[in-house]
Amino acid sequence: MTAGLIHLAPTHLTGPLAVLAVGGEIDLETAPALRDEALVLIREGHTQLVLDLGEVFFCDSSGLNALIGILRCAKAAGGSLTLAAVPDRVTRMLAVTGVAAVIASYPDADAAMTALGLPPAPAPAPSSEPVPSPESAPEPSREPI
Secondary structure, three states: OEEOOEEEEEEEEEOOEEEEEEEEEEOOOOHHHHHHHHHHHHHOOOOEEEEEEEEEEEEOHHHHHHHHHHHHHHHHOOOEEEEEOOOHHHHHHHHHHOHHHOOEEEOOHHHHHHHOOOOOOOOOOOOOOOOOOHHHOOOOOOOOO
């Protein structure tokens, strides 16, 4: 899902666990999309939510409010919100506002899942198909369209 300058992609959905990779900006325009996507996952039963913020390059107070709202909804559903790969500038904002005391954060999604007592996401299986070299790629068609 893409809205404004945000990218949201569930990367791991197993039982109560959901890992949501977030990239781009979390601001007044995009924070509602983040909150909506997280709430959909919680409603689907993924109440142990991990937000992987490794690709976030900006977060303002609207983003902070979205995180607090997601935390409240996760707790109301008997779950939790955990952050992973939090950029330094976001870490500082969480610390200054006191939010770091109520939302745990970890260096990466695997560490967050381990802290939740869940096994880390399995590594993607290597592709069994060979990757063609540029020399062996078929010549593009030059017929007019």
